[in-house]
Amino acid sequence: MLQFITHRTERYDELQGAEEALRGGCRWIQLRMKDAAAEEIERVALALRARCSAYGARLILDDHVELVEKTGADGVHLGRNDMAPDRARGILGPSRIIGGTANTFADIERLAACGVDYIGLGPFRFTLTKKNLSPVLGLEGYRRIMAQCRERGIAIPVVAIGGIEKSDVEAVMACGVHGIALSGTLLRAADMQSETREIIERIKQDSNTEKLWQI
Numbered sequence: 001m002l003q004f005i006t007h008r009t010e011r012y013d014e015l016q017g018a019e020e021a022l023r024g025g026c027r028w029i030q031l032r033m034k035d036a037a038a039e040e041i042e043r044v045a046l047a048l049r050a051r052c053s054a055y056g057a058r059l060i061l062d063d064h065v066e067l068v069e070k071t072g073a074d075g076v077h078l079g080r081n082d083m084a085p086d087r088a089r090g091i092l093g094p095s096r097i098i099g100g101t102a103n104t105f106a107d108i109e110r111l112a113a114c115g116v117d118y119i120g121l122g123p124f125r126f127t128l129t130k131k132n133l134s135p136v137l138g139l140e141g142y143r144r145i146m147a148q149c150r151e152r153g154i155a156i157p158v159v160a161i162g163g164i165e166k167s168d169v170e171a172v173m174a175c176g177v178h179g180i181a182l183s184g185t186l187l188r189a190a191d192m193q194s195e196t197r198e199i200i201e202r203i204k205q206d207s208n209t210e211k212l213w214q215i
Contacts (some may be wrong), residue, residue: 001027001028001159001178001179001180001203001209001212001213002025002026002027002028002156002179002180002181002182002199002200003026003028003029003030003060003159003165003180003181003182004017004018004021004026004028004030004091004180004181004182004184004196004201005030005062005161005181005183006018006029006030006031006033006183007032007183007184007187007189008033009188011087011187011194012187014031014033014044014048015044015047015048015051017186017187017192018031018048018051018052019051020101020186020192020193020196021186021196022051022052022055022138022175023187023193023196024078024186024192024193024194024195024196024197025196025197025200026057026196027055027056027057027058027139027198028057028058028060028062028107028179028212028215029048029052029057029058029060030060030062030077030181031044031045031057031059031060031061031062031073032046032062032183033062034062034063034196038064038066038067040088041061041064041067041179042067044071045059045067045071045175046072048070049071049072049073050150057075058074058075058097059071059072059073060075060076060097060099061073061075061076061077061079062076062077062078062079063076063078063079063082063083064076065078065083065088065092066215068092068096069092069121069130070080070164073100073118074096074097074098075092075096075097075098076092076096076097076099076100077086077098077100077101077120078098078099078100078101078116079100079101080101080102080103080107080134082113083112085098085100085111085115085116086114086115089114089115093108097117097118097215098115098116098117099116099117099118099119099120099159100114100116100119100120101119101120101122101136102119102120102158103121103122103123103137104145105144105145105148105149106131107118108121108145108148108149108154108156108158109120109154110129111156112154116156117156117157117215118156118157118158118159118178118212118215119156119157119158119159120139120147120158120159120161120181121137121142121158121159121161121165122134122137122160122161122163122179123136123137123161123163124136124137124138124142124160124161124162124163124164124168124172124183125138125162125163126163127163127183127184128184134161136162136163137162139171139172139175142160142172142175143175143176143184144177146158146175146177147176149176150176157179157211157212157215158176158177158178158179159177159178159179159180159181159212160172160173160175160177160179160181160182161180161183163184164180164181164182164185165185166195166198166199166202167183169192169199169202169203169207170202173202173203173206173208173209174206176208177208178209178211178212179202179203179206179209180199182199185199186199193201210211
């Protein structure tokens with residue numbers, strides 16, 4: 001599965017970028033507006049909820065647990081410095097999706113114990129779309145961590161994130177992850193819709209991606 005993470009650029013604001021991704025076939029949007037006020041995030045999330053519903057897509061909010069119910073979002077993604085996932089679960093209940101960010105296998109073990117639904121593991125390489133970047137993993141890092149997950153019987157879906165380009169998709173998926181999250185790669189494309197379609201086709205070649213649809 002492809003997850004698109006919003007990011008404001010000179011060409012697109014968050015809604016415009018998400019609309020292009022949706023038109024290209026993406027069915028999982030994460031609204032990330034790190035430096036925006038909660039009121040602005042709520043306004044954009046309400047508009048994006050309507051667009052995601054029209055396309056049958058999931059909408060995940062970055063960080064703002066308190067806005068999930070108010071905006072009708074499907075869930076929340078929590079960074080390493082955000083609210084603890086088990087606390088968020090207590091607020092949101094069992095039906096909402098909760099994702100968590102990991103950089104190490106220890107992070108994954110902690111998140112699994114907290115009951116997250118999926119994990120965003122990264123970064124794959126250096127990226128300008130995220131501040132306070134954790135150490136890059138590369139292909140070897142993904143292979144090692146996914147092998148550790150199998151050895152320990154941790155079956156939570158893992159999404160690779162952070163500086164991934166179209167040419168990386170097959171190699172990253174071959175490491176055993178279940179999906180890929182992209183932002184800048186799509187937003188920089190000359191034709192964002194066609195780029196989204198092509199990347200989705202590359203991801204679909206790996207059967208692991210079906211696991212994310214079951215969330």
